[in-house]
Amino acid sequence: MARAKAKKQADLQLVPSEAREHRLRLGEMTDSEVVQASLDGDPRAFGELVQRYDQRLLNFVYRTIGDRERGQDLVQETFVRVYRHLHRFDQTKKFSTWIYTIASNLAKNELRNRSRNPLVLFQTLKKNWDADHRPLEWEDTQYKPDDLFRKRHLRSKVEEAVKQLPEHHRIVFVLREMEGKTYEEIADITGCNLGTVKSRLNRARNNFAHIIAPMID
Protein backbone atom coordinates (compact mmCIF):
# COMPACT_ATOMS: atom_id res chain seq x y z
CA MET A 1 0.00 0.00 0.00
CA ALA A 2 2.81 2.39 0.95
CA ARG A 3 4.62 1.66 -2.31
CA ALA A 4 1.47 2.36 -4.31
CA LYS A 5 1.00 5.65 -2.47
CA ALA A 6 4.59 6.65 -3.17
CA LYS A 7 4.10 5.86 -6.87
CA LYS A 8 0.98 8.00 -6.98
CA GLN A 9 2.84 10.85 -5.30
CA ALA A 10 5.62 10.53 -7.87
CA ASP A 11 3.08 10.54 -10.71
CA LEU A 12 1.53 13.66 -9.26
CA GLN A 13 4.85 15.48 -9.53
CA LEU A 14 4.84 14.96 -13.31
CA VAL A 15 1.53 16.66 -14.06
CA PRO A 16 1.25 20.43 -14.75
CA SER A 17 0.75 22.65 -11.70
CA GLU A 18 -2.89 23.53 -12.41
CA ALA A 19 -3.86 19.88 -12.83
CA ARG A 20 -1.83 19.01 -9.74
CA GLU A 21 -3.68 21.57 -7.65
CA HIS A 22 -6.97 20.24 -8.94
CA ARG A 23 -5.99 16.70 -8.02
CA LEU A 24 -4.85 17.81 -4.59
CA ARG A 25 -8.21 19.52 -4.08
CA LEU A 26 -9.98 16.32 -5.12
CA GLY A 27 -7.72 14.35 -2.79
CA GLU A 28 -8.95 16.39 0.17
CA MET A 29 -12.62 15.76 -0.61
CA THR A 30 -14.77 12.98 0.84
CA ASP A 31 -15.97 10.15 -1.39
CA SER A 32 -19.43 11.69 -1.70
CA GLU A 33 -17.99 15.03 -2.76
CA VAL A 34 -15.79 13.38 -5.38
CA VAL A 35 -18.79 11.40 -6.66
CA GLN A 36 -20.78 14.63 -6.91
CA ALA A 37 -17.90 16.31 -8.74
CA SER A 38 -17.81 13.43 -11.21
CA LEU A 39 -21.56 13.68 -11.74
CA ASP A 40 -21.15 17.43 -12.29
CA GLY A 41 -18.81 16.66 -15.17
CA ASP A 42 -15.36 16.95 -13.60
CA PRO A 43 -13.30 14.55 -15.74
CA ARG A 44 -10.59 14.08 -13.08
CA ALA A 45 -13.02 13.17 -10.30
CA PHE A 46 -13.52 9.61 -11.46
CA GLY A 47 -9.74 9.19 -11.69
CA GLU A 48 -9.56 10.18 -8.03
CA LEU A 49 -12.08 7.45 -7.14
CA VAL A 50 -10.03 4.94 -9.11
CA GLN A 51 -6.87 5.98 -7.26
CA ARG A 52 -8.59 5.60 -3.91
CA TYR A 53 -10.01 2.16 -4.50
CA ASP A 54 -7.99 0.29 -7.15
CA GLN A 55 -5.45 -1.28 -4.79
CA ARG A 56 -7.96 -2.03 -2.02
CA LEU A 57 -10.38 -3.65 -4.40
CA LEU A 58 -7.66 -5.69 -6.04
CA ASN A 59 -6.55 -6.98 -2.65
CA PHE A 60 -10.11 -7.86 -1.69
CA VAL A 61 -10.95 -9.55 -5.00
CA TYR A 62 -7.65 -11.39 -5.12
CA ARG A 63 -8.09 -12.75 -1.58
CA THR A 64 -11.63 -13.79 -2.47
CA ILE A 65 -10.99 -15.56 -5.77
CA GLY A 66 -7.28 -16.38 -5.38
CA ASP A 67 -6.31 -15.40 -8.93
CA ARG A 68 -4.25 -12.26 -9.43
CA GLU A 69 -4.78 -11.76 -13.18
CA ARG A 70 -8.49 -12.41 -13.07
CA GLY A 71 -8.67 -10.14 -10.03
CA GLN A 72 -7.34 -7.25 -12.13
CA ASP A 73 -10.00 -7.88 -14.76
CA LEU A 74 -12.73 -7.93 -12.14
CA VAL A 75 -11.50 -4.69 -10.57
CA GLN A 76 -11.57 -3.09 -14.02
CA GLU A 77 -15.08 -4.37 -14.52
CA THR A 78 -16.05 -2.94 -11.12
CA PHE A 79 -14.87 0.53 -12.13
CA VAL A 80 -16.59 0.26 -15.50
CA ARG A 81 -19.88 -0.58 -13.77
CA VAL A 82 -19.42 2.22 -11.28
CA TYR A 83 -18.77 4.67 -14.13
CA ARG A 84 -21.79 3.45 -16.03
CA HIS A 85 -24.20 3.61 -13.11
CA LEU A 86 -22.78 6.43 -10.99
CA HIS A 87 -25.90 8.53 -11.61
CA ARG A 88 -27.95 5.76 -9.93
CA PHE A 89 -25.82 5.72 -6.77
CA ASP A 90 -27.83 6.72 -3.71
CA GLN A 91 -25.66 9.43 -2.20
CA THR A 92 -27.15 8.98 1.24
CA LYS A 93 -25.23 5.66 1.39
CA LYS A 94 -21.48 5.11 1.68
CA PHE A 95 -19.69 4.98 -1.65
CA SER A 96 -17.16 2.43 -0.36
CA THR A 97 -19.98 0.04 0.55
CA TRP A 98 -21.47 0.40 -2.91
CA ILE A 99 -18.22 -0.22 -4.77
CA TYR A 100 -17.33 -3.18 -2.52
CA THR A 101 -20.80 -4.63 -3.16
CA ILE A 102 -20.20 -4.50 -6.92
CA ALA A 103 -16.75 -6.07 -6.56
CA SER A 104 -18.09 -8.70 -4.18
CA ASN A 105 -20.89 -9.67 -6.58
CA LEU A 106 -18.41 -9.96 -9.44
CA ALA A 107 -16.14 -12.12 -7.30
CA LYS A 108 -19.07 -14.35 -6.32
CA ASN A 109 -20.07 -14.74 -9.97
CA GLU A 110 -16.50 -15.64 -10.83
CA LEU A 111 -16.41 -18.35 -8.14
CA ARG A 112 -19.79 -19.66 -9.26
CA ASN A 113 -18.69 -19.84 -12.89
CA ARG A 114 -15.50 -21.55 -11.86
CA SER A 115 -17.36 -24.19 -9.89
CA ARG A 116 -19.50 -24.87 -12.98
CA ASN A 117 -16.48 -25.08 -15.30
CA PRO A 118 -13.64 -26.37 -13.14
CA LEU A 119 -10.18 -25.96 -14.63
CA VAL A 120 -6.67 -25.88 -13.31
CA LEU A 121 -5.48 -22.33 -13.36
CA PHE A 122 -2.16 -21.86 -15.02
CA GLN A 123 -1.32 -19.14 -12.54
CA THR A 124 -1.77 -21.52 -9.64
CA LEU A 125 0.62 -23.97 -11.24
CA LYS A 126 3.07 -21.21 -12.06
CA LYS A 127 2.93 -19.81 -8.55
CA ASN A 128 3.73 -23.19 -7.02
CA TRP A 129 6.47 -23.69 -9.56
CA ASP A 130 7.96 -20.33 -8.58
CA ALA A 131 7.79 -21.19 -4.91
CA ASP A 132 9.51 -24.54 -5.46
CA HIS A 133 12.22 -23.35 -7.85
CA ARG A 134 12.98 -19.92 -6.46
CA PRO A 135 16.51 -19.66 -5.05
CA LEU A 136 16.63 -18.98 -1.35
CA GLU A 137 16.84 -15.23 -0.77
CA TRP A 138 18.39 -13.82 2.38
CA GLU A 139 15.87 -11.06 2.96
CA ASP A 140 17.15 -10.02 6.34
CA THR A 141 20.48 -11.01 7.78
CA GLN A 142 19.19 -10.64 11.31
CA TYR A 143 16.93 -13.65 10.84
CA LYS A 144 18.23 -17.17 10.76
CA PRO A 145 17.34 -19.32 7.74
CA ASP A 146 15.03 -21.34 9.95
CA ASP A 147 13.13 -18.22 10.95
CA LEU A 148 12.91 -17.06 7.35
CA PHE A 149 11.66 -20.41 6.21
CA ARG A 150 9.15 -20.58 9.04
CA LYS A 151 7.91 -17.05 8.36
CA ARG A 152 7.48 -17.73 4.66
CA HIS A 153 5.84 -21.06 5.39
CA LEU A 154 3.44 -19.43 7.83
CA ARG A 155 2.48 -16.78 5.29
CA SER A 156 1.80 -19.33 2.60
CA LYS A 157 -0.22 -21.43 5.08
CA VAL A 158 -2.23 -18.37 6.11
CA GLU A 159 -2.93 -17.62 2.46
CA GLU A 160 -3.90 -21.24 1.91
CA ALA A 161 -6.15 -21.16 4.97
CA VAL A 162 -8.08 -18.21 3.55
CA LYS A 163 -8.48 -20.04 0.23
CA GLN A 164 -9.76 -23.12 2.01
CA LEU A 165 -12.63 -21.27 3.65
CA PRO A 166 -16.06 -21.74 2.07
CA GLU A 167 -16.90 -18.92 -0.34
CA HIS A 168 -19.55 -17.14 1.75
CA HIS A 169 -17.35 -17.39 4.86
CA ARG A 170 -14.29 -16.18 2.98
CA ILE A 171 -15.89 -12.97 1.72
CA VAL A 172 -17.02 -12.02 5.22
CA PHE A 173 -13.65 -12.97 6.70
CA VAL A 174 -11.62 -10.96 4.16
CA LEU A 175 -13.87 -7.94 4.51
CA ARG A 176 -13.47 -8.00 8.29
CA GLU A 177 -9.87 -9.09 8.77
CA MET A 178 -8.19 -7.49 5.79
CA GLU A 179 -10.40 -4.57 4.83
CA GLY A 180 -11.45 -3.69 8.38
CA LYS A 181 -15.13 -3.29 7.52
CA THR A 182 -17.71 -3.06 10.29
CA TYR A 183 -20.40 -5.73 10.66
CA GLU A 184 -23.00 -3.32 9.30
CA GLU A 185 -20.91 -2.57 6.21
CA ILE A 186 -20.32 -6.28 5.63
CA ALA A 187 -24.06 -6.88 5.94
CA ASP A 188 -24.71 -4.19 3.31
CA ILE A 189 -22.01 -5.48 0.97
CA THR A 190 -23.01 -9.12 1.16
CA GLY A 191 -26.73 -8.50 1.38
CA CYS A 192 -27.04 -10.56 4.59
CA ASN A 193 -28.44 -9.57 7.93
CA LEU A 194 -26.23 -8.76 10.88
CA GLY A 195 -26.79 -12.12 12.61
CA THR A 196 -25.70 -14.05 9.50
CA VAL A 197 -22.59 -11.90 9.21
CA LYS A 198 -21.63 -12.60 12.84
CA SER A 199 -22.27 -16.28 12.52
CA ARG A 200 -20.33 -16.60 9.26
CA LEU A 201 -17.44 -14.58 10.65
CA ASN A 202 -17.33 -16.73 13.77
CA ARG A 203 -17.27 -19.93 11.73
CA ALA A 204 -14.66 -18.53 9.34
CA ARG A 205 -12.42 -17.57 12.26
CA ASN A 206 -12.84 -21.01 13.80
CA ASN A 207 -11.86 -22.73 10.56
CA PHE A 208 -8.98 -20.36 10.05
CA ALA A 209 -7.70 -20.98 13.58
CA HIS A 210 -7.88 -24.76 13.12
CA ILE A 211 -5.91 -24.63 9.85
CA ILE A 212 -3.09 -22.41 11.04
CA ALA A 213 -2.88 -23.61 14.65
CA PRO A 214 -0.20 -26.26 13.95
CA MET A 215 2.10 -23.53 12.54
CA ILE A 216 1.74 -21.16 15.48
CA ASP A 217 3.52 -21.86 18.75
Next chain:
Amino acid sequence: MNCTDVVTRFTDYLDGNAPAEEAEAIEAHLTECPSCVRYKNVLVHGSKVLRTLPEPELRDDFNRRLRHRLYHIDDERLLHAHAASGAPAMTVLGIALLLTTIAWSPTLFTGMYADTAQSTVVPEPRPVRTQPSTPPGTFSSKSDNEDLAEFFQDTELWPYTKLSQRYDQRGRQLGFSLTDR
Protein backbone atom coordinates in the same frame (compact mmCIF):
# COMPACT_ATOMS: atom_id res chain seq x y z
CA MET B 1 -19.12 -19.86 30.80
CA ASN B 2 -17.58 -22.96 29.18
CA CYS B 3 -15.24 -23.29 26.17
CA THR B 4 -18.08 -23.72 23.64
CA ASP B 5 -19.74 -20.52 24.84
CA VAL B 6 -16.43 -18.68 24.53
CA VAL B 7 -15.83 -19.89 20.97
CA THR B 8 -19.42 -19.04 19.98
CA ARG B 9 -19.17 -15.50 21.33
CA PHE B 10 -15.52 -14.92 20.59
CA THR B 11 -16.07 -12.83 17.42
CA ASP B 12 -17.97 -10.12 19.29
CA TYR B 13 -15.39 -10.19 22.08
CA LEU B 14 -12.43 -9.98 19.67
CA ASP B 15 -13.97 -7.05 17.78
CA GLY B 16 -14.92 -5.25 20.99
CA ASN B 17 -18.64 -5.57 20.32
CA ALA B 18 -19.49 -7.85 23.24
CA PRO B 19 -21.50 -6.42 26.13
CA ALA B 20 -19.42 -5.61 29.21
CA GLU B 21 -20.78 -8.54 31.24
CA GLU B 22 -20.10 -11.02 28.46
CA ALA B 23 -16.59 -9.66 27.93
CA GLU B 24 -15.85 -10.02 31.63
CA ALA B 25 -17.10 -13.59 31.63
CA ILE B 26 -14.91 -14.49 28.66
CA GLU B 27 -11.86 -12.87 30.23
CA ALA B 28 -12.53 -14.76 33.45
CA HIS B 29 -12.69 -18.01 31.47
CA LEU B 30 -9.46 -17.18 29.66
CA THR B 31 -7.58 -16.86 32.95
CA GLU B 32 -8.29 -20.48 33.77
CA CYS B 33 -8.51 -22.24 30.34
CA PRO B 34 -5.19 -22.66 28.46
CA SER B 35 -6.84 -24.13 25.32
CA CYS B 36 -9.06 -21.05 24.95
CA VAL B 37 -6.02 -18.82 25.51
CA ARG B 38 -4.27 -20.68 22.69
CA TYR B 39 -7.34 -20.26 20.49
CA LYS B 40 -7.21 -16.53 21.12
CA ASN B 41 -3.45 -16.33 20.45
CA VAL B 42 -3.75 -18.30 17.21
CA LEU B 43 -6.51 -16.03 15.96
CA VAL B 44 -4.78 -12.79 16.94
CA HIS B 45 -1.44 -13.86 15.54
CA GLY B 46 -2.99 -15.35 12.40
CA SER B 47 -4.91 -12.13 11.71
CA LYS B 48 -1.70 -10.16 12.19
CA VAL B 49 0.12 -12.34 9.65
CA LEU B 50 -2.84 -12.00 7.31
CA ARG B 51 -2.55 -8.21 7.36
CA THR B 52 1.16 -8.35 6.55
CA LEU B 53 0.69 -10.47 3.44
CA PRO B 54 2.09 -8.69 0.39
CA GLU B 55 -0.61 -6.96 -1.64
CA PRO B 56 -0.93 -7.87 -5.30
CA GLU B 57 0.30 -5.10 -7.57
CA LEU B 58 -1.72 -3.55 -10.34
CA ARG B 59 -0.49 -4.17 -13.85
CA ASP B 60 1.29 -1.26 -15.51
CA ASP B 61 -1.38 -1.00 -18.18
CA PHE B 62 -4.27 -1.13 -15.70
CA ASN B 63 -5.10 2.59 -15.87
CA ARG B 64 -4.54 2.81 -19.62
CA ARG B 65 -6.87 -0.09 -20.27
CA LEU B 66 -9.47 1.33 -17.88
CA ARG B 67 -9.31 4.76 -19.55
CA HIS B 68 -9.79 3.07 -22.91
CA ARG B 69 -12.90 1.25 -21.69
CA LEU B 70 -14.32 4.40 -20.10
CA TYR B 71 -13.71 6.29 -23.34
CA HIS B 72 -15.86 3.75 -25.17
CA ILE B 73 -18.62 4.15 -22.60
CA ASP B 74 -18.59 7.92 -23.21
CA ASP B 75 -18.67 7.25 -26.92
CA GLU B 76 -21.67 4.95 -26.56
CA ARG B 77 -23.46 7.55 -24.46
CA LEU B 78 -22.89 10.24 -27.09
CA LEU B 79 -24.17 7.99 -29.85
CA HIS B 80 -27.16 6.99 -27.75
CA ALA B 81 -27.97 10.61 -26.92
CA HIS B 82 -27.68 11.55 -30.58
CA ALA B 83 -29.93 8.68 -31.65
CA ALA B 84 -32.45 9.38 -28.92
CA SER B 85 -32.69 13.07 -29.84
CA GLY B 86 -34.70 12.21 -33.00
CA ALA B 87 -32.52 14.49 -35.12
CA PRO B 88 -31.79 11.85 -37.80
CA ALA B 89 -35.48 10.97 -38.13
CA MET B 90 -36.38 14.64 -38.44
CA THR B 91 -33.69 15.16 -41.08
CA VAL B 92 -34.96 12.24 -43.16
CA LEU B 93 -38.54 13.46 -42.80
CA GLY B 94 -37.52 16.98 -43.83
CA ILE B 95 -35.70 15.76 -46.95
CA ALA B 96 -38.69 13.59 -47.89
CA LEU B 97 -41.06 16.55 -47.52
CA LEU B 98 -38.79 18.78 -49.59
CA LEU B 99 -38.56 16.24 -52.42
CA THR B 100 -42.33 15.72 -52.34
CA THR B 101 -42.94 19.46 -52.54
CA ILE B 102 -40.58 19.83 -55.50
CA ALA B 103 -42.18 16.87 -57.30
CA TRP B 104 -45.73 18.12 -56.80
CA SER B 105 -45.04 21.83 -57.26
CA PRO B 106 -46.46 22.10 -60.87
CA THR B 107 -49.86 20.94 -59.65
CA LEU B 108 -49.71 22.87 -56.42
CA PHE B 109 -48.93 26.25 -58.07
CA THR B 110 -51.14 26.18 -61.22
CA GLY B 111 -52.74 29.57 -60.39
CA MET B 112 -49.33 31.21 -60.41
CA TYR B 113 -48.80 30.64 -64.17
CA ALA B 114 -52.36 31.38 -65.37
CA ASP B 115 -51.81 35.12 -66.05
CA THR B 116 -48.41 34.87 -67.60
CA ALA B 117 -48.93 31.98 -69.98
CA GLN B 118 -49.62 32.96 -73.63
CA SER B 119 -52.56 31.33 -75.22
CA THR B 120 -51.55 29.19 -78.17
CA VAL B 121 -53.54 29.82 -81.34
CA VAL B 122 -53.87 26.73 -83.44
CA PRO B 123 -54.54 27.50 -87.19
CA GLU B 124 -57.33 25.70 -88.90
CA PRO B 125 -56.14 22.66 -90.76
CA ARG B 126 -55.89 23.03 -94.55
CA PRO B 127 -58.58 21.13 -96.38
CA VAL B 128 -57.28 18.01 -97.92
CA ARG B 129 -57.59 18.15 -101.66
CA THR B 130 -59.23 15.08 -102.96
CA GLN B 131 -58.21 14.68 -106.54
CA PRO B 132 -58.40 11.56 -108.59
CA SER B 133 -55.17 9.74 -108.38
CA THR B 134 -52.95 10.29 -111.35
CA PRO B 135 -51.76 7.29 -113.28
CA PRO B 136 -48.25 6.15 -112.48
CA GLY B 137 -45.62 8.00 -114.46
CA THR B 138 -47.61 11.23 -114.71
CA PHE B 139 -46.92 14.28 -112.55
CA SER B 140 -48.93 14.46 -109.37
CA SER B 141 -50.73 17.68 -108.57
CA LYS B 142 -50.37 16.88 -104.86
CA SER B 143 -46.95 18.50 -104.91
CA ASP B 144 -46.37 21.50 -102.69
CA ASN B 145 -44.99 23.48 -105.60
CA GLU B 146 -48.06 24.82 -107.42
CA ASP B 147 -46.03 26.36 -110.33
CA LEU B 148 -44.42 23.05 -111.10
CA ALA B 149 -47.80 21.39 -110.85
CA GLU B 150 -49.27 23.65 -113.50
CA PHE B 151 -46.22 23.24 -115.76
CA PHE B 152 -46.13 19.48 -115.65
CA GLN B 153 -49.88 18.91 -115.44
CA ASP B 154 -50.81 15.67 -117.23
CA THR B 155 -47.48 15.32 -118.97
CA GLU B 156 -45.78 11.97 -119.11
CA LEU B 157 -42.44 12.18 -117.34
CA TRP B 158 -41.25 8.68 -118.14
CA PRO B 159 -42.79 5.68 -119.82
CA TYR B 160 -44.47 3.47 -117.28
CA THR B 161 -43.66 -0.18 -117.24
CA LYS B 162 -44.48 -2.72 -114.59
CA LEU B 163 -41.60 -3.68 -112.37
CA SER B 164 -41.86 -7.36 -113.42
CA GLN B 165 -41.61 -6.37 -117.05
CA ARG B 166 -38.57 -4.28 -116.32
CA TYR B 167 -36.88 -7.25 -114.63
CA ASP B 168 -37.77 -9.43 -117.61
CA GLN B 169 -36.29 -6.92 -119.98
CA ARG B 170 -33.17 -6.70 -117.85
CA GLY B 171 -32.97 -10.51 -117.70
CA ARG B 172 -33.30 -10.87 -121.39
CA GLN B 173 -30.48 -8.42 -121.86
CA LEU B 174 -28.34 -10.51 -119.52
CA GLY B 175 -29.49 -13.85 -121.10
CA PHE B 176 -31.96 -15.25 -118.52
CA SER B 177 -35.47 -14.67 -117.35
CA LEU B 178 -36.28 -13.81 -113.73
CA THR B 179 -39.94 -14.58 -114.02
CA ASP B 180 -39.76 -17.90 -115.92
CA ARG B 181 -38.77 -20.18 -113.15
